[in-house]
Amino acid sequence: MAKATFKIWRGNSEGGEFKSYDTEISEGMVVLDAVLQIQGEQAGDLACRWNCKAGKCGSCSAEINGNPKLMCMTRMNTLPVDEPITVEPMKAFPLKKDLVTDVSWNYEVKKRIKKFKPRTPDAPDGTWRMQQTDIDRVQEFRKCIECFLCQDVCHVLRDHHKHEEFIGPRFLVYAAALEMHPLDTENRLKDLKDDGNIGYCNITKCCTKVCPENITITDNAIIPLKERVVDEFYDPITKFLKLFRKK
Amino acid sequence: MSEYQTFEHDVLVIGAGGAGLRAAIEASAAGVSVGLVCKSLLGKAHTVMAEGGMAAAMANVDDRDNWKVHFSDTMRGGQYVNNWRMAELHAKEAPDRVRELEAWGAVFDRTKDGKILQRNFGGHRYPRLAHVGDRTGLELIRTLQDHGIHQGIEVYMEVTVIALLKDGERVVGAFAYEREHGRFRIFKAKAVILATGGIGRAYKITSNSWEGTGDGHSLAYDAGAELIDMEFIQFHPTGMVYPPSVRGILVTEGVRGEGGVLKNSEGTRFMFDDIPDNYKDQTADTPEEGWRYTQGDKNARRPPELLTRDHVARCIRREVKAGRGSPHGGVYLDIAWIKEKLPNAAEHIKKKLPSMYHQFKQLADLDITTTPMEVGPTTHYIMGGIRVDGDTQASTLPGLFAAGECAAGINGANRLGGNSLSDLLVFGKRAGEYAAKFALENNFGTFDNAQIEERARWALEAFDRESGENPFAIQNDLQEMMQDLVGIVRVEEEMQQALEGIKDLRERREKISLTGNIDFNPSWHTALDLHNLLNVSEAITLAAIERKESRGGQFRDDFPSKVAEFGKVNFIIKKGAGGQMEIRSERIPEMPEELKQIIEEMG
Secondary structure (H helix, E strand, C coil): CEEEEEEEEEEECCEEEEEEEEEEECCCCEHHHHHHHHHHHCCCCCCCCCCCCCCCCCCCEEEECCEEEEHHHCEHHHCCCCCCEEEECCCCCCEEECCEECCHHHHHHHHHCCCCCECCCCCCCCCCCCCHHHHHHHHHHCCCCCCCHHHHHCHHHHCCCCCCCCCHHHHHHHHHHHHCCCCECCCCHHHHHHCCCHHHCCCCCHHHHHCCCCCCHHHHHHHHHHHHHHHHHCCHHHHHHHHHHHC | CCCCEEEEEEEEEECCCHHHHHHHHHHHHCCCCEEEEECCCCCCCHHHHCCCCEECCCCCCCCCCCHHHHHHHHHHHCCCCCCHHHHHHHHHHHHHHHHHHHHCCCCCCECCCCCECEECCCCCCCCCEECCCCCHHHHHHHHHHHHHCCCCCEEEECEEEEEEEEECCEEEEEEEEECCCCCEEEEEEEEEEECCCCCHHHCCCECCCCCCCCHHHHHHHHHCCCEECCCCEEEEEEEECCCHHHCCCECCCHHHHCCCEEECCCCCCHHHHCCCHHHHHHECCCHHHHHHHHCCCCCCCECHHHCCHHHHHHHHHHHHHCCCCCCCCCEEEECHHHHHCCCCHHHHHHHHCHHHHHHHHHHHCCCCCCCCEEEEEEEEEECCEEECCCCCCECCCCCEEECHHHEECCCCCCCCCCHHHHHHHHHHHHHHHHHHHHHHHCCCCCCCHHHHHHHHHHHHHHHHCCCCECHHHHHHHHHHHHHHHCCCCECHHHHHHHHHHHHHHHHHHCCECCCCCCCCCHHHHHHHHHHHHHHHHHHHHHHHHHCCCCECCECECCECCCCHHHHHEEEEEEECCCCCEEEEEEECCCCCHHHHHHHHHCC
8 A cells, every 4th residue: 555645734823834644545545534544543633624525515625735625525646645745724714723724704704795685476376486597507606615715715815815805706606696596686786896895806717726616706706796896886878877867 | 610601592502504503593583592503614514415305295396296195205214113293294394494495595406387396216206305406405504504694693613512501300501612722611591402413423334424423312312311213224325335435425316316227246227126015006117117207207106226215225235245246345326327318418417416426526536427336325314313292392301402313203214315304494493493482481590510510521531641542543443343233234142242342432432542732633522522422322222122123224134024013112212310321112102093094095
């Protein structure tokens, strides 16, 4: 059986360092298996989050050899094992311990986005009718497992630390799912402009690249939302007509 | 005494999967203050792993469906040891609970006329599972989460409860620690709801996450509540078997619902070889008829791959034992074959089963649209749990309620796929409603600090040992032992060995020593969880020994047949006066005439 060396970040908000661990690699193993093996055999207090181990819960986000990924979906045979594999916590959030970061900011942001508000049921049985073609796009957004890797790579958050001003790709996708929901009647465009600062996104598509659910974040969610915001607030013709209407 | 941070809520919900969230929403709607404690981050609970859908007789796809058919399917699947009242309420209320989710923003797949689409699943007579591709659990939990965060519920993430607090017999709160710094927390509550999910981590091969350590079962038991039906564990027939590191990860029954077939190494569809008598009338005679059923032909009967999970799991085991298994000890699940029947089959499969496609592609380098999967049984669900009243979800202790997987009754000896998600909603709602009612009628109780100090000392003692046992090693040994000795096929002698083994492991647990400090220390968390795993393992084993017959999730090699007398009883587990585990049988209450009639009419 092959051996691999892992350099795992150990530390807390006050500081830390990479520590090296050698561990056996067996067939089909993913990085999370190796980390848990190290935890079980050599470092019982190595902190990491995980739950489903099948890419469905979005708990085990980390940066593996510098790439933001889910540890449970990163197979060892996709990494070069002749050199040490680094595993570090996400960088856009404060560190709690080792691989565990404080992602509570994300939960606060979500609360600020106006909730789903359906139109009055209009089918004879007191519910609604929706066509599959009308919900395909929303279903794409609702695949999101909230791993926050898109937030992690967004330079507005990662490099410029605009957490107070910008809601990040995850919540633009969340808002898009609500705005494009065929039953929803709420309007979130002003909030997206003023509170979410959607304009900060300059479409570098880093978020789309790292999404483990392959959601087309930039093209399908952010750009259409930007267009809607522009139409509502900056379109000269609409602006002119609105002016006219007021009189 | 030490000063621990204390929180007060009218209703405290422990567990934030589907049942806990639904309970919290309902209690909050009744106007009481609600605290929701979750072991992980919000929205990560095991509910996200549910794939196939939630069963509700909405009759959107087949208008012959109604609650009576669903009720009789559930009772038949559970081999009639179910709590019939729960099965009745569940069948009646599930459709409303699904529609409510839609009103809260869930986006289910649609029928051509724009209604919620329903799919076929094992043991359900008609297409009944509302679903979103094969990620229905995620849709459910996210919908509840996104609705719940606007209801004024206080959420405590990454907090683990280690004891229920009591005022005499009544439960009046919980004692917990937060993960980040290991600080203890006291939660005072007028009513407590347990919604902690399952016990899968007691077994080596499981579809469950690390959280499934039977916390609610064990907390209730330690507090003096009764457990019921603990011998009934569901081994899901189709878990991944290869590569080794993914062994146990679930492969949704939806694969078979969409036309997937099971084959052995000789290429035979072995499920046709053994069809139980009580399902003969409902099962297809030929592969052709089975295929037509999966494609919506109302005159066709379902293929034998969609028999109940207990039966399919045993058939797979039989094939493997007889030397007709796949190279890695499973059998073949083939959905790729539908290309013989459908144009664009590959696209169809990716659309209907996107997570499965993704999962196999990424974890096993296998394209399910061209190649059969290797699958085998995996520990998936426990039918047994905290004994509750069918209407109110009240446990046998005042002030303590339970809902979801940790509660028991609706499923009897075997759960039908899809009944879990609807169970969470129906009984989560009921638990929330009745816990709120209890809270409005009662004051906060009092508890003596000795309970807390004793538990705090117990929780911390492993830090004081210089050297000793590794908690992860004990957990591994327990998992191996339960897998080998109290697994799919059971015999008395092996289970007696397991009881001895549990005793040894309990002693080893007392000798655990930990490295590192108390901050986010998984070895400490594992050491505490082990107490719960050992409690549930013992309960499972004791109950499995007592039920000297084979029924549903319990298969006894030494008693391979069903025994009519055992069909009339449930086994109840309770902590004895001396602290030892006690078991007794109790007769199942007589079913009312109208329900009996439904079962007779439905055949």
